[in-house]
Amino acid sequence: MQGFSNGYRGLSVIMVVNSDRIFTVGTMIAGLLAGAFLGTSLLAH
Secondary structure, three states, rough: OOHHHHHHHHEEEEEEHHHHHHOOOHHHHHHHHHHHHHHHHHHOO
């Protein structure tokens, strides 16, 4: 039971670190897409 608890705690730490990276990458992609959308809409007129 202790091994399961330690493994779950380690998995939890990995998920927190990975969720931070996923959030960072997602924010960068969203910013790039928003910039591309604004650029094309401003240049199209």
